Amino acid sequence: MSKPTVVVLGAGGAQASGLIRGLGRSATELRLICCDRRFRNDTVIEAGNQEVQQVEFDLLADPGKLHEILSGADLVVNCTGPYYTLGPVILDAAIAAGTDYVDICDDADATELLLQRNEAAKAAGVTALIGMGSAPGTTNVLVRLALDALPPGDASASITWCVDAKDMVGAVVPHFAHSFSTAIPEAGGTPTWEELEPQRVKFPEPVGEQLVVTLSHPEVLTLPRFTRITEASNKGGLIPEDFTHLGWAISRLPEGQDRTAAMHTIFEAARTQHADREPVGSGLIVDVRVGSEGISFLSGGKMSQEDATGTPAAAGALVALQGRVPGPGVVSPEVLNPADFFTSLREVSAGGGGMTAYRTRDGEIVEHVRIRDLLAATVAG
Template identity: 45%
Template structure:
């Protein structure tokens, strides 16, 4: 690492996912030389950050390119947790490459993933390691896919499905979720938000409290990165906000303010966010559904299925893997220069780092898939150990 005043600089550090990441990182490594930056700190978030021993600063480095590069020159690593990434991703990544600063983010926007990956050669030429999409999905999902492919060999299909409880959808998160309705082709072509009856939907049975849910095909980075970084022919992503009335409300507002159709002003979009927030906060109270995940990695229905369902908050599910990614960078576990998706990371090293930063628990299950049906249960540690043994 370069000798700079700060080991890690976190941009957007006052947000919910960044706060979870900082708390997790403090469980697994020394954070006394970290700098947390936010354009407008909430008092409780700033106090919580400083209680971890992290220096805070209130500034908006994204307003000025010179200020952004000056900030990044103070740190060996920058963690960009300021979304939406279709606005901030390439801006911070370009500054990191120019200042030769190691980079990490939790980018979950498909359309900007492609231009970020196109910076790979510039990053390699500068000797910069940039890990993009290091959250839950993408992030943990990519590494699970990598572990399965390492074990199975080349596969034809990867099918990802996830749900998020409406209670976890912050104002920032709903802006991203709306963006996911704009499907993105492999060449970067982006489509308008489809009509409700035109959504590609299916029913998925998640474990635990989540149960059977309807999910829709949504734009996400994994369908681009999995075939690029792994011997995978096709990948598709489906997602949802639960319960279904929340999904319908989110879709309706996304359709109304879709820039490809409505050319809505910033104030109109802000008003739509306020409408969704009011709906979220005033809808009839009910039992918390939680978040669900299912990943099928297979050829002709034969392979592996990862599945989870529970009440882990979205900020924890996203922030903790990001902390594990930073620990891997600090420990020298990721050394290749270039723009890397999480599929590039060692599953064994990731899960080792994850144990350091996690509170424990988690309900991820792994099963064999036989002719498209769930078979025998497999221990994830055995999957990782088997591949590690083959590599050794």
């Protein structure tokens, strides 16, 4: 039996490196075609014992080459960015080639455009799993896991996160500004600081208390579409909080190459000023409630964002290769069976991403619950 062929677009980037390392830990033998516009001379693709081929080409300048590569693949994982410009282009190419698709799209407006390809994907027999990173991605699966364990009825979901500014590189930088610009669509641009409802939230150690604000994120759009969530919110921020203020201020400039260049320059200068600072890591809180009953997931640790995002993407890719993503069509991670996802996540993870879960009543913790027990109850049900 031949090895499944997986094309990784944007393979020279940070998140893609985490994805590829994850796939390298898998016992599933794969052929990885790693593509980017250019690879640095010192690029080393860490893919364990997987078969790897590197291909340099500009997917926008050479759509014929993109079609050729995708047509010979079982799956394409799109790690290019920003998604609000490149996401629809690449999904359209995957649909035209008849190739299943996974991405880590974290732009809400791009997610809307990708979901509009649902009927075209169905007609082509293509299954596209979008937003399969950390947040969105793991967050969506956790909401689904909580919903499966909570009573029937309308539900709410609150997602709160923070990441270390040292991970703000590449396409993540313009994405952050874009998240402010689209945080409140009816505002018609970047909201005022007060409209973003800044809040201080205590994450598990070593992250501790951090500043978060309202930002646009796909979960707010997809959870009500694919689950019984009727109210969803997302807040996030950077550590140190100066970077959150910088992102907001820069997002008030007109969009375009000048703003992107300015943001890269300012963020790099700020990172240099904080060069001697010990990175704190990232934090995540996912709180799901049905009436007074709820389940909350909390995590805090020093895992880099390239692994925090790339590892769930690798798990999603394995689930897709196993034919366990409901389709064809364009779907988000909350449609996955949580047991399928976490089984694959264990296969591709290096460990260290600890998370705790609690049952709550009226927002107050009642008891600790193990994620494995929630998964077992879901399987049994």
